Amino acid sequence: MQTAKRDIAVSMTGISKRFGPVRALENANLEIARGSILGLVGQNGAGKSTIIKVLAGIIKPDSGSIVINGEAVTSLTPASVEKLGVHFIHQDRLLVPTATVGEAVFLGHEIGLGPFVSRRVMERRAADLLKRFFGMELPAGTLVKDLTTAQQKVVQITRALAQKASVLVLDEPTAALVKREVDSLFDVLRRLRDDGIAVVFISHYMQEIEKLCDRVTVMRNGTDVGTVDPRQTPIDEIIAMMIARDVGEMFPKRSVELGAPVLEVSNLRLGGSFENIGFNIRAGEIVGLTGLLGSGAKEIVQCLFGLKTADGGEVKVEGRELSLSTPVKAVRDGIAMLPEDRRAHGVALGLSVRENISLASLRRYSRSGMVSRGAENQAVDGLIKELSIKTPHRDALVRELSGGNQQKVAIAKWLSCQSRVYVLDEPTVAVDVGAKVEIYNLLNRLAGEGAAILLLSSDLLELVGVCDRVLVVYRGRLAGSFSGPAMNSDALLAASSGARSNIDGVAA
Amino acid sequence: MSVSANDNNSAKVSVRGFLAKYSVLIAFAAIVIFFAIASPTFLTPANLFNVLVNNVVMLAIVALGLTIVISSGGIDLSVGVSVDMASMIFVMLLAAGYSGVVGVAGGLGAALIVGILNAILITRLNISPFLATLGVLFIGQSTQQLATSGGQPIYLTSGYAADQFNAIARTALFGIPTPVIMLIVLALAVHLLLHRSVFGRYVQAMGAQPGVAWYSGIRVPRELSMVHVLCALLAGVTGILLSATVKSYVPLSGNAFLLDAIGATFIGTTLSRERKPSVIGTLLGVLLLAIVKNGLLLVGWNFYWQQVGIGVLVFLVLAASFGLRRAAH
Numbered sequence: 044m045q046t047a048k049r050d051i052a053v054s055m056t057g058i059s060k061r062f063g064p065v066r067a068l069e070n071a072n073l074e075i076a077r078g079s080i081l082g083l084v085g086q087n088g089a090g091k092s093t094i095i096k097v098l099a100g101i102i103k104p105d106s107g108s109i110v111i112n113g114e115a116v117t118s119l120t121p122a123s124v125e126k127l128g129v130h131f132i133h134q135d136r137l138l139v140p141t142a143t144v145g146e147a148v149f150l151g152h153e154i155g156l157g158p159f160v161s162r163r164v165m166e167r168r169a170a171d172l173l174k175r176f177f178g179m180e181l182p183a184g185t186l187v188k189d190l191t192t193a194q195q196k197v198v199q200i201t202r203a204l205a206q207k208a209s210v211l212v213l214d215e216p217t218a219a220l221v222k223r224e225v226d227s228l229f230d231v232l233r234r235l236r237d238d239g240i241a242v243v244f245i246s247h248y249m250q251e252i253e254k255l256c257d258r259v260t261v262m263r264n265g266t267d268v269g270t271v272d273p274r275q276t277p278i279d280e281i282i283a284m285m286i287a288r289d290v291g292e293m294f295p296k297r298s299v300e301l302g303a304p305v306l307e308v309s310n311l312r313l314g315g316s317f318e319n320i321g322f323n324i325r326a327g328e329i330v331g332l333t334g335l336l337g338s339g340a341k342e343i344v345q346c347l348f349g350l351k352t353a354d355g356g357e358v359k360v361e362g363r364e365l366s367l368s369t370p371v372k373a374v375r376d377g378i379a380m381l382p383e384d385r386r387a388h389g390v391a392l393g394l395s396v397r398e399n400i401s402l403a404s405l406r407r408y409s410r411s412g413m414v415s416r417g418a419e420n421q422a423v424d425g426l427i428k429e430l431s432i433k434t435p436h437r438d439a440l441v442r443e444l445s446g447g448n449q450q451k452v453a454i455a456k457w458l459s460c461q462s463r464v465y466v467l468d469e470p471t472v473a474v475d476v477g478a479k480v481e482i483y484n485l486l487n488r489l490a491g492e493g494a495a496i497l498l499l500s501s502d503l504l505e506l507v508g509v510c511d512r513v514l515v516v517y518r519g520r521l522a523g524s525f526s527g528p529a530m531n532s533d534a535l536l537a538a539s540s541g542a543r544s545n546i547d548g549v550a551a
Numbered sequence: 552m553s554v555s556a557n558d559n560n561s562a563k564v565s566v567r568g569f570l571a572k573y574s575v576l577i578a579f580a581a582i583v584i585f586f587a588i589a590s591p592t593f594l595t596p597a598n599l600f601n602v603l604v605n606n607v608v609m610l611a612i613v614a615l616g617l618t619i620v621i622s623s624g625g626i627d628l629s630v631g632v633s634v635d636m637a638s639m640i641f642v643m644l645l646a647a648g649y650s651g652v653v654g655v656a657g658g659l660g661a662a663l664i665v666g667i668l669n670a671i672l673i674t675r676l677n678i679s680p681f682l683a684t685l686g687v688l689f690i691g692q693s694t695q696q697l698a699t700s701g702g703q704p705i706y707l708t709s710g711y712a713a714d715q716f717n718a719i720a721r722t723a724l725f726g727i728p729t730p731v732i733m734l735i736v737l738a739l740a741v742h743l744l745l746h747r748s749v750f751g752r753y754v755q756a757m758g759a760q761p762g763v764a765w766y767s768g769i770r771v772p773r774e775l776s777m778v779h780v781l782c783a784l785l786a787g788v789t790g791i792l793l794s795a796t797v798k799s800y801v802p803l804s805g806n807a808f809l810l811d812a813i814g815a816t817f818i819g820t821t822l823s824r825e826r827k828p829s830v831i832g833t834l835l836g837v838l839l840l841a842i843v844k845n846g847l848l849l850v851g852w853n854f855y856w857q858q859v860g861i862g863v864l865v866f867l868v869l870a871a872s873f874g875l876r877r878a879a880h
Contacts, residue, residue: 348766374768382766391760393825402756403767405749412748440825456767 050077051110052210052241053129058097058107062443067093068104069265075210080232080242082252082273085262085285086447086475091245094262095212099131100124112209129210130203138195140188145169147187148202172201177231193224200231211235212243217251229255247475249278261285282476299487301511302326303361305495306464308347311356316342317519320356324464324495329486331506332499334516334539343516344499347466348380349373360464374403379457383468385446389453392442396434397423399441399452404460426455430485447478454485465489465496471505483509503532515539574871575821575835578864582839586846593849600728605796606841608730609789611834614812615741616782618833621816622745623778624758625673625680629665630812632691633783634805636661637790639695642705642800655791662787663780665691670776680779695802706799730792737785742830744781754778755827814865815840821872839864 053075060068068090075081085091096102098109100119109116111127138147145166146153154168155161166184173179177197187195196216203211213232217225232242232255246252252259253273260270261284268284304323312318317339324330334340346353349367358365365376373380382388390399400423401408408419423437430451434444441452450470457465467486471479486509490496500506506513512526515538523538525531586593613630620627641658645651665687672683696702722729745751753774756764765771789808794800818839819832843864847857 370766371768371770380766387760388762388766391756391763393759394756398752398755402752402763405752409749412750413743414747414749414752
């Protein structure tokens, strides 16, 4: 069959892989055609990254066969796969920050005489390639760390092209890009497709899949459940394939009686970032906070958790005034924080699920300084069950969980602490659709239990769908407070770009 | 791929995993057997007693402190200074006619000052543990030379309280030498602290991901200060034991412990899948180093060749553990 279709670059059939008791791949198939862009979607844990790692030679499959360019390959290694023309742009495998563009493009394939590399030749050749493929001109000797994230992606792609790539696999390439950069990356990918290169594009963003891909393969529970044309299949249908149930309401409805104010912020200011910020959040209320990059919205959240010290103003939790100078005090005063950078601040990957969940509340499970394992295990098991965290057991390392489940561990840490105020900083970035819905449900439940929730997000649909009220920050000041029918993404966008303001109802 | 082939494969993998996990224990057993055959005196009670009291106890106590520091993600290059300072003050006080209690308190106080200095440099001035303790190491060495007119030892003559200490070092309880009992008590305490207490959990969190510890409301500077103070105090205990054993203070003798203690702690990390230091691992590492040194001495290798032997051993244990584990993965 593989030989019949000459335009198939890579064909993986019947791939299975187990990690201990966890079934990562079960009889999964993936077919990549030349001159076409294939989308690969699925929830975290569906097996997307595992099948890609199998193709990259990083993971050895238990069974199955792989044919690359008509040639059956038995044992793949990262080096042999590159020789076959299959290249990977990994999500978080970054370039060496202190290397020059030339060094980065020819990393592992340095040009030179014997052991000596000729940096000048590499710079010139890299500049030629960048100009020829992407029309991009960079000053000679530019360092990787001085490039934007989008330019770094382009350098990574150029490295692949310099090695005569015939298959290019991109894992979440747009996660850190702004819209304009995404558009130019898409142009690059389309041009490569027209040159006959096979492109695989992994993304959580359905709009991108719809816009870019010729075909999309959907994975669920370690196997491929179908390949469709995204231009002719409604997004809802693709999402339904991913989660095997009707999406119905992405944003679950709820009705909560609002209680007394839990968080009261007044006249908060931080020099150079924001001033005169005041708002209340009542028990059971979910308040959104948004603003463009540099608007000061992020710094407001950081001040509330003591990561930055405000220059002035007042913050009260349940009527008690707080001195927010460090996270230590914020945690003691009942404020929980879900940071944006999950791997650096949210969960410790090298610690177990148990150690992560109990970290902020150890005192509750200890007597005279010694941890009581029984009490800790009981609480941790309860939370694993409650949040349906997918983990082999409580002592598994958080590193082994999928992104959505890692985020649930980060949330469980604060549930275990019984915090009163939850501050969430972009909680659903790089989290798949299914886990997103679960996180929204969780927020609703916390609100239902009387917590006050502040959700900082740049996803306007998410804010409109989840929040009771959304505050918009523009140039360091509150530019609007929207609720009810006035709360829609157009209004939020207009307010965050300064085009319109709506200061009614902004609490003093 | 048939089922039986698969089973065979996984069996092979788990054998490799077993070898990787217990490479220290296997090396340990192999070395004991080797020296038992090579030297008739190796397994005699007198020799084992000598190894334990003179080679194991003092090194192990320093290594216990380093185990705490390395667990927190840091390092203490100034443990030798803590040993020396405790030793110096202890001997000076005793030589000046003070009682043993005052001597011990003064010695531990001197080590405490080294620990507090490290803590201030690391948590207040935000200097990395490596550089901060390296600076303290330089300062500590010079201080000793200045205080002893260029490095003259101070000897304790008889009649001082030192005699009592020296006697204690030679007594035994139920046949176990007193210093060994001290080590067991300290090791048990550090084990509970590191693996069972709230403080220990914070230390592990700081070592695994300092950002997460800070974002979880842990008082990172305070806990980190405690880590360095404890390490210095444990090194101080060794300093006092050293002086009590040799009835003197020899400037700059503490540094001999630094590299061995670091080596022992890292050999110990091979016991854990995540390469975390542990008290049991460290003790095994210390025993391994001590036995190799003693064994090589008994079979007639000189001091310099002993160092070569230890270097090769550290390589072998770490390489076996790393290599086999990668193959098993």
